[in-house]
Amino acid sequence: MSPSAAPTASSGATAGRPPREVARWVIExxxxxxxxxxxxxDESFDRAVEIIRSCKGRLVCTGMGKSGLVLKKITATLASxxxxxxxxxxxxxxxxxxxxxxxxxxxxxASYSGTTEELLRLVEIVKRLGVPLLVMTGNSQxxxxxxxxxxxxxxxxxEACPLDLAPTASTTATLALGDALAMAxxxxxxxxxxxxxxxxxxxxxxxxxxxxxxxxxxxDQLPMVSADASMRDAILQMSGKGLGITAVVDxxxxxxxxxxxxxxxxxxxxxxxAWDQPAEKGMTTGPRTISGDQLASAALGQMEAFRITxxxxxxxxxxxxxxxxxxxxxxxxLF
Numbered sequence: 001m002s003p004s005a006a007p008t009a010s011s012g013a014t015a016g017r018p019p020r021e022v023a024r025w026v027i028e029x030x031x032x033x034x035x036x037x038x039x040x041x042d043e044s045f046d047r048a049v050e051i052i053r054s055c056k057g058r059l060v061c062t063g064m065g066k067s068g069l070v071l072k073k074i075t076a077t078l079a080s081x082x083x084x085x086x087x088x089x090x091x092x093x094x095x096x097x098x099x100x101x102x103x104x105x106x107x108x109x110a111s112y113s114g115t116t117e118e119l120l121r122l123v124e125i126v127k128r129l130g131v132p133l134l135v136m137t138g139n140s141q142x143x144x145x146x147x148x149x150x151x152x153x154x155x156x157x158x159e160a161c162p163l164d165l166a167p168t169a170s171t172t173a174t175l176a177l178g179d180a181l182a183m184a185x186x187x188x189x190x191x192x193x194x195x196x197x198x199x200x201x202x203x204x205x206x207x208x209x210x211x212x213x214x215x216x217x218x219x220d221q222l223p224m225v226s227a228d229a230s231m232r233d234a235i236l237q238m239s240g241k242g243l244g245i246t247a248v249v250d251x252x253x254x255x256x257x258x259x260x261x262x263x264x265x266x267x268x269x270x271x272x273x274a275w276d277q278p279a280e281k282g283m284t285t286g287p288r289t290i291s292g293d294q295l296a297s298a299a300l301g302q303m304e305a306f307r308i309t310x311x312x313x314x315x316x317x318x319x320x321x322x323x324x325x326x327x328x329x330x331x332x333x334l335f
Contacts, residue, residue, distance in 0.1 A: 026160040026168065027160075029159075029160035029169050033156040033169035033170070034176045037173055037176060040153040040155060044151060045180075048152060049181065049185055051149070052083060052134075055104070055106045056104040058105050059085040060087075060101050060105050060108070061074060061088070061107075062093065062110075064116050065167070066171050067167070068089065070178065077179060078185070082191040083182065090119050090122045093122050094125070101129065106131065106132045107131055107132070108134045109123070109134070109148075110174050111136075111137055112138045113139060114143060133147060133148050134148065134149065135147070135151050136152045136153075136174055136177060137151065138153070138154050139155070154170065154177055156170050156173055193209055209295055211295060212291070212294050212311075212313055213313070214296075215324060215329075216321070222247070223238055223247060224246060224247045225248055226250070227249070227278060228279070230278065231259075231277055231278075233279070234246050234279045234282070235275075238264075243310060243325050244260060244309070244310070245258055245309075245323070246258065247287075248279045248280055255289065255314055255319070257283035257284055258287040260310070263282060263284055267282060288302060289314045290302060290311045290312075290324070291314070292315075299324055300329050303326050310323060
């Protein structure tokens with residue numbers, strides 16, 4: 001059943017219908033509400049983005065009831081994508097929390113009707129402070145919209161409620177517009193995966209965005225021998241450092257090759273092990289490498305693509321900087 005064919009609230013809308021049909025009716029109405037935002041986008045959205053981008057302070061988000069709950073989520077999304085933000089409850093604001101707003105801030109308020117009393121009282125104070133006011137409402141003629149420096153429309157045809165009363169489609173539309181605002185700001189700020197990682201150090205997502213340089217083995221933990229070192233020394237490095245591999249470098253620490261457990265097994269099978277021969281005689285040339293500024297997820301991709309368990313980390317001149325083993329990535333639970 002399409003939303004346009006849905007009965008009106010007075011006729012009972014979804015009365016007596018199976019729960020799954022009610023769910024389809026609700027989801028279609030909310031989807032229509034979100035799609036309807038596209039035609040409402042205009043230059044006001046661009047102005048809002050520029051005002052927030054130029055803000056020297058924070059974006060203070062505020063709203064009552066369901067709109068307030070939506071604004072809390074929008075606040076979290078903005079803060080996690082590079083826009084310093086906080087949520088201010090409008091009722092608490094007029095009872096002492098106004099000190100959270102400074103003259104360097106921008107205020108973003110949401111009310112579908114645009115007539116929420118607590119917000120209107122807060123707006124009077126915001127205007128006296130000279131702080132830019134951005135408003136999301138479904139009524140461009142409302143008092144809140146008229147007070148706004150920028151009005152962002154969130155008009156819908158109908159709530160996804162059989163009684164057409166509970167905020168449903170309107171709050172979904174507000175949430176979608178808030179997400180659009182956050183992502184537009186992410187783009188204009190040039191926010192990168194590395195920036196995201198700094199703001200999300202915990203959890204699997206943050207771990208995938210760690211850099212190779214933060215995980216690699218260096219210093220005394222790095223298995224490494226010179227080209228003229230003996231195979232015996234190479235084996236001691238492999239067993240002592242616990243990575244099952246050692247790098248072979250020249251006098252300037254440039255990576256020449258490597259010797260792995262697999263190389264040793266092959267040499268033993270072929271009867272070609274001379275413990276005193278130089279490491280460069282038994283090494284494999286052209287080992288896979290990665291730069292330290294690459295992400296852990298990129299290192300994992302290389303290991304999976306080439307079916308290897310270790311990567312050496314080198315600089316632009318080919319000098320050895322570290323080593324990364326697949327166990328280092330397993331510990332991060334990247335799989």
